[in-house]
Amino acid sequence: MPVYATVLRHALELLLLGTLPVLGTSLAVGVVVGVLQSLLQLNDPTFSLAPKLILVFWVVLILGGWMLGLDGHLLRVTLGHVSQWLDMRWS
16 A cells, blocks of 8 residues: 555544544534424524534543644654655656
8 A cells, every 4th residue: 555545544544533522522412402492492593503612612622632642643654654755656
């Protein structure tokens, strides 16, 4: 497998791993708030947006260091392959 394909695969895996907590939290809160809105017959979009914003903010605040660590790991992997990229023939 070419070096660029390995680094790209690794980057996509880290992207999925890094965004999963935020997207999962947003999805779970959206479902819970949607059910509550339908039960209570509230149609104001603010009721669905405010809890999502608050909980996603807290997830990013709590897991932000871990997410930045994933970015640092990707940078180290990418820079570790620079010498192989320089030796690679492009055509």
